[in-house]
Amino acid sequence: MTALDKEFDFARPKTIEQLCNLVRECQHEDRHFIFSAGATDIMPHLKSEILSPDIVISLTALHALNTIEKRGNHIIIGTLTSLSDLSKNNHIQQHLPALGGAAHKVASPQIRNRATIGGNIMVENRCIYINQSRLNRQSHSPCFKADGNICHLVKSIKRGDDILCQARFVSDTAPLLLLQGSTLDIIGPAGPREIKLADLYLNDGMESKSLMRGEIITHIKVKIPENSASHYEKLTIRNALDFPALGVAVLRRGNGDISVALTGLNTRPGVFHATRENYETFDDMIVDICQKASDFTVTYQQDFFPRGYRKNMIPVFIRRGINKILEGAKS
Amino acid sequence: MKLLNLTINGRDITKAVSPGMTLLDFLRDELNLTGTKNGCDKGACGCCSVMIDGKPMLSCLMPALEAEGAVITTIEGIAKGNNLHxxxxxxxxxxxxxxxxxxxxxxxxxxxxxxxxxxxxxxxxxxxxxxxxxxxxxxxxxxxxxxxxxxxxxxxxxxxx
CATH class of the missing domain: 1.10.150.120 ([2Fe-2S]-binding domain)
Incomplete structure (x- = not known):
């Protein structure tokens, strides 16, 4: 018997209105709630008691959010779309094939059938000290993320502006969405709002997203790229299941500008741009953007791969991405 | 406890389950469908795969209550009588x-x-x-x-x- 040790309530609202009412109710009664979509990230957290909510609010009955549409020059992705549906969708294959490829690199086929794109961009930051069994965590002092006062990576006992939780960002789909300048439709008890995806991510591994309590992302709006191509490359030990030890998305615009987004390295994704006209040669531009991306700190050892190796692989993956894009342009 | 309605291997089932119960536990402990295995219990080994609405998913990562209205096929439902798939x-x-x-x-x-x-x-x-x-x-x-x-x-x- 492996049912979750701590009992909690479960609700599955069918409309946004029901959801907002439920959230208001929970806030009024001071009940700790969490949202769950595919639950593939939430369940291990619940089982290991990293999360101990009073109620799990499932979003899976909000069927209106399980759609992908083309509206004008935008693709509108409902956040409950599963990663496997996303990677097979005609609009995505036609206009955002690299995003479909990145979604296909997440975890395993079984997980992609369940996990959602919304869950992937909201995936909880991870650290080798917190994402362990309860027994393992009991063997060391609770860290910042476990309401403790130590970070085992930083070796610090004071949490503050300079020393924040270092749990790292691991979404595979966010880097490409960032490079496309995606925006998010958000709804919550206070009403709807729209933000840029870039504004979602914060620098603290504990509170790594800027959503307010009770808000959910309903849609991701991606402008259909014109005259540009992109590629996502991922470093993992196995092809299946692993979170990225390093993920590099590269976008090349028609005018020769290059943008790069990194995941798996830091508390938030890193995004870098290079404008072609600022460099004498194409290679100068690549050398410079590789340097900028490599300087994006791989601060602490929190993966199977040594941190030096991960850092050294950044320029390799950028060049590999650019080569793939150029090869694609030739064919 | 909440009521759960679903179809498993062609059989309609209604049962009360606790919100903390996973679909895997529901299959194994409540329905005695022990063909679906519990390996790592955290989504890493894939041994708990079942077909949910025609797609393989991990039953250890799914609250049983999420399966409301779902059509599920476990390994027990793959063969047709004595005819193996x-x-x-x-x-x-x-x-x-x-x-x-x-x-x-x-x-x-x-x-x-x-x-x-x-x-x-x-x-x-x-x-x-x-x-x-x-x-x-x-x-x-x-x-x-x-x-x-x-x-x-x-x-x-x-x-x-």
């Missing part, structure tokens, strides 16, 4: 069932792959079995079994047409 036959013929612990998940994933494409390439077969951990048979014989099952299904489709 071609994937099951091929797994036996290729000796791909050594300890049997990963076999239900391998079969579930194989059945889904071959239902979508009965002529899969090597990469597709490897991807299909990649997310289920096998620690004794080894993946080569399972890979061969999937190709054999595919050829059996192609043959059956030719004979039937």
């Amino acid at each position: 071609p994937v099951q036959e091929a797994m036996i013929e290729m000796g791909a069932i050594q300890c049997g612990f990963c076999t239900p998940a391998m079969v579930i994933n194989g059945v889904h792959m071959l239902a979508e494409n009965n002529n899969p390439g090597n990469d597709e077969v490897k991807e299909c079995i990649s997310a289920t951990v096998c620690r004794c048979t080894g993946y080569n014989s399972i890979e061969k079994a999937m190709h054999l099952a595919a050829s059996k299904m192609r043959e059956a489709a030719r004979d039937g047409s």
